[in-house]
Amino acid sequence: MFHYMLIFMAYHGSRWIPLSQRFKFQVVNALFVVVVLAPQLFVMGRPKSSRYCRQPLLNNLATSVALSIIASGFSVTFTLMDPVHQSLWAAFHVFGLLSCGHGLSTIILTLTAEACARTTPELYYMSVALTVTSTFSTGFFMVRGGLWLTKRQGDKQKQGETKRSSCHLIPFF
Numbered sequence: 172m173f174h175y176m177l178i179f180m181a182y183h184g185s186r187w188i189p190l191s192q193r194f195k196f197q198v199v200n201a202l203f204v205v206v207v208l209a210p211q212l213f214v215m216g217r218p219k220s221s222r223y224c225r226q227p228l229l230n231n232l233a234t235s236v237a238l239s240i241i242a243s244g245f246s247v248t249f250t251l252m253d254p255v256h257q258s259l260w261a262a263f264h265v266f267g268l269l270s271c272g273h274g275l276s277t278i279i280l281t282l283t284a285e286a287c288a289r290t291t292p293e294l295y296y297m298s299v300a301l302t303v304t305s306t307f308s309t310g311f312f313m314v315r316g317g318l319w320l321t322k323r324q325g326d327k328q329k330q331g332e333t334k335r336s337s338c339h340l341i342p343f344f
Contacts, residue, residue, distance in 0.1 A: 174242035181246035204243040226284035274305030
């Protein structure tokens, strides 16, 4: 789920920068992607990571690397496009659902992989870090979604009040 948050931050962070000056933001975006990808690739390349672990943590980490690369592509695309096309938004939300599913599976795999802390410690602790970031990201979007629903419900109530009150303003002849 933290992949979705990466794109969310890149999109909303770049909106206040004029389109002609977003190259500077792209540099920051690239540095952030390196900070996210470097530890994952380092742990994947470690010889201890290929040892036997009962849970498929290495496959999960490979999926996380793939999702991180896709997220970096989305974040670059979203910061370069000013009106974002509707089909790209749809693909982004499908990616968000995949990222959410990956985050939930990471949490489940990590919670059931305590024995892997002895056999593949780097892989296990990377999985713990991904679990923490996924939990934080999921909490963030749950709060944000709740606030969005609350605001939307308030907007519907205001619309109903204005419709009812405007009816009283129409003079009857």
